[in-house]
Amino acid sequence: MEQEGTEPHVLIFPFPAQGHVNSMLKLAELLSLSRLRITFLNIHRIHHKLTLHADIQSRFSRFPNFQFQTITDGLPPENRPIGKFSDLIHSLKSVTKPLLKQMLISGQLGPTPTCIILDGLFNFIVDVDAEPKIPIFSFRTISACSFWAYSFVPKLIEDGQLPIKGEEDMDRIIDGVAGMENVLRRRDLPSFCRLEDPFDPTLQYGVTQTIQSFKAHALIFNTFEDLEGPILSCLRRRCSNIYAIGPLHAHLKSRLSGEDSPPASESSNCLWEVDRSCLAWLDAQPSKSVIYVSFGSVVVLRESQFREFWHGLVNSGKRFLWVVRPNLVAGKDGENGVLEELEEGTKERGCMVSWAPQEEVLAHDAIGGFLTHSGWNSTLESIVAGVPMICWPQFADQQTNSRYASEVWRIGLDMKDVCDRETVAKMVNDVMENRRNELMGSAIETAKSAISSVEVGGSSYSDLERMISDIQLLCQ
Numbered sequence: 001m002e003q004e005g006t007e008p009h010v011l012i013f014p015f016p017a018q019g020h021v022n023s024m025l026k027l028a029e030l031l032s033l034s035r036l037r038i039t040f041l042n043i044h045r046i047h048h049k050l051t052l053h054a055d056i057q058s059r060f061s062r063f064p065n066f067q068f069q070t071i072t073d074g075l076p077p078e079n080r081p082i083g084k085f086s087d088l089i090h091s092l093k094s095v096t097k098p099l100l101k102q103m104l105i106s107g108q109l110g111p112t113p114t115c116i117i118l119d120g121l122f123n124f125i126v127d128v129d130a131e132p133k134i135p136i137f138s139f140r141t142i143s144a145c146s147f148w149a150y151s152f153v154p155k156l157i158e159d160g161q162l163p164i165k166g167e168e169d170m171d172r173i174i175d176g177v178a179g180m181e182n183v184l185r186r187r188d189l190p191s192f193c194r195l196e197d198p199f200d201p202t203l204q205y206g207v208t209q210t211i212q213s214f215k216a217h218a219l220i221f222n223t224f225e226d227l228e229g230p231i232l233s234c235l236r237r238r239c240s241n242i243y244a245i246g247p248l249h250a251h252l253k254s255r256l257s258g259e260d261s262p263p264a265s266e267s268s269n270c271l272w273e274v275d276r277s278c279l280a281w282l283d284a285q286p287s288k289s290v291i292y293v294s295f296g297s298v299v300v301l302r303e304s305q306f307r308e309f310w311h312g313l314v315n316s317g318k319r320f321l322w323v324v325r326p327n328l329v330a331g332k333d334g335e336n337g338v339l340e341e342l343e344e345g346t347k348e349r350g351c352m353v354s355w356a357p358q359e360e361v362l363a364h365d366a367i368g369g370f371l372t373h374s375g376w377n378s379t380l381e382s383i384v385a386g387v388p389m390i391c392w393p394q395f396a397d398q399q400t401n402s403r404y405a406s407e408v409w410r411i412g413l414d415m416k417d418v419c420d421r422e423t424v425a426k427m428v429n430d431v432m433e434n435r436r437n438e439l440m441g442s443a444i445e446t447a448k449s450a451i452s453s454v455e456v457g458g459s460s461y462s463d464l465e466r467m468i469s470d471i472q473l474l475c476q
């Protein structure tokens, strides 16, 4: 055992949201498998939810050098709604940031970390130039392509391509973004670019955090070279130290399969209680006959949109498995009233659950397509499972991800900015039947390259090894 002080100690701090905690926990597990000392710092209320529903404690107890620590986000007590994003950011800046500094100085988190793997959505939480000076590895939970698009927003504002000048401007191609020539239209830029005021704090927040990420010691992406190689090359011209180590869930699975005594259960990092009954329902369905529908952990539908999706799914004539989170439909009545009424008509060919074991669902033989909001974790999970997508992006990076899925990777159809039952039914039939061979062909090829990237000698495998040895070098 190395002596305390010379042993690398990595502090990992995710932004308090499902997709962020999920992927950063996977990274924590990967680094623990490489015997690094890890402190995983979580916001209290996230940690509380996580330990309620997931097998987290038992999974991590097998690593003697791993510890969870928690910190407040400064908002009112546990389980109250977070409220506005700006309130959370304000509170993280005014309460969490000074507290973190104090915890680092006092040794409350253990020996001074060799480096901090910090969620790139809140780079501000550590002052890189203040004492104690600790190298920051900025971890981006979004795709490299959407990160790259964010970094160009100041230039797009400067040369008049933003703000968007109304609906007629939406389909115009964006100029001057290296590596994205003829790919992005205005409607494919991260959603905040649609704001009328280009200096709106939400857009500026995304841009500032992106630009700050370039100032970090290193940048980490949950992506892989074969998928986003051209964009990663562009990024390397702005930041020489980039590690592309994804898809993290596949990476972890691959390394766990080589472990002497892997944990008994699949890694589940869910903040909600998982309803596994849908797996038995899937077992009873024919191969590739079911479309899986999930809009992730944050997207909220209007009641009218919920109805259009439901009618579209039913009219498509295909079987479907739909994740309807308790807060998926806006408004209290929407949630219960609509569900009860529609659930009745669903029984024939559909199954609804409040939260699914998504990775297992996507890997199930009965699944033939995924109607998704194009969150980055969901996109990667679909890619690894070789499941073609119908993309219905709502906010942030999702608009860019869906464009890449349809136009660049050719593994999905983009249903952006449309929500009517005819389109839903048509797209479901296209993915499940009419264009199935074409989409399935590229989805299977992309899955193969994702999986080989995390196997020994693959690009993500090698980048993770390089990152670990770079961290070890930092304490010599």
Ligand code: UDP
Residues within 6 Å of the ligand: 018, 019, 020, 022, 270, 294, 295, 296, 297, 298, 299, 323, 354, 355, 356, 357, 358, 359, 374, 375, 376, 377, 378, 379, 381
């Ligand atoms: N997820 C899940 N069960 C569900 C719905 C989603 O486990 O019923 C997981 C999914 O596997 C993914 C995460 O929640 O890892 C959602 O992350 P993503 O980045 O796709 O979207 P977000 O929730 O951040 O919008």
